[in-house]
Amino acid sequence: xxxxxxxxxxxxxxxxxxxxxxxxxxxxxxxxxxxxxxxxxxxxxxxxxxxxxxxxxxxxxxxxxxxxxxxxxxxxxxxxxxxxxxxxxxxxxxxxxxxxxxxxxxxxxxxxxxxxxxxxxxxxxxxxxxxxxxxxxxxxxxxxx
Numbered sequence: 001x002x003x004x005x006x007x008x009x010x011x012x013x014x015x016x017x018x019x020x021x022x023x024x025x026x027x028x029x030x031x032x033x034x035x036x037x038x039x040x041x042x043x044x045x046x047x048x049x050x051x052x053x054x055x056x057x058x059x060x061x062x063x064x065x066x067x068x069x070x071x072x073x074x075x076x077x078x079x080x081x082x083x084x085x086x087x088x089x090x091x092x093x094x095x096x097x098x099x100x101x102x103x104x105x106x107x108x109x110x111x112x113x114x115x116x117x118x119x120x121x122x123x124x125x126x127x128x129x130x131x132x133x134x135x136x137x138x139x140x141x142x143x144x145x
Contacts, residue, residue, distance in 0.1 A: 001077035004066040007144050017058045019140045024054055027133045035125050042118030049114050061106050068098040069141070084142035085135035092134040096127050 007016045031039050046053045072088060072095065081087040088095055104123070110116040 001074060002145065004070045004073045004141060004145070005063060007066060007141065008063050012144055013059070016140070016144050017055055017062065019143070020058050020062065020137070021054050023133065023136055023140055024058070027129055031129065035122075035128065038118075039122055039125075039129060042122055045118055046115055049112060053115075057106075061102055064102040064105070065099055066141075068102055069095065073141075073145075083139065085138035088138040089135045092131045093127070095134045095137075096131040099130060100126055 007013065028039055028043050031037075043054075050056065072091060073084070076084050076087045079087060100123075103126075107116065107119050107123075110119065
């Protein structure tokens with residue numbers, strides 16, 4: 001089966017980044033409570049630094065995220081499951097950890113306190129936001145493969 005990194009070539013890269021951006025925006029919008037307010041505030045602050053920050057960040061990290069998720073994609077290929085999102089659902093915590101490892105690696109390279117401070121303050125709660133979105137992320141990837 002093809003490697004997930006194929007999503008990062010040609011015009012489909014733009015479509016994948018766009019769909020993932022919509023997913024991120026949707027996840028952020030759904031958050032509530034104090035942590036949700038903090039996340040929304042952090043995203044708003046990041047957008048003040050750069051209005052296209054979500055798309056630019058996704059474009060930067062997605063190749064590494066896809067490399068990290070490709071073993072799951074290869075396992076999915078030999079599984080009777082037809083929906084990559086459903087396949088990932090019982091593995092959501094593991095996938096979330098893999099994504100956050102990639103994000104942490106990239107966050108080390110952030111030179112802007114306006115971006116690094118909110119990331120560091122919300123990092124401990126990231127799995128609360130990310131883990132439930134893993135199946136939807138899998139469906140976005142499958143749509144483009």
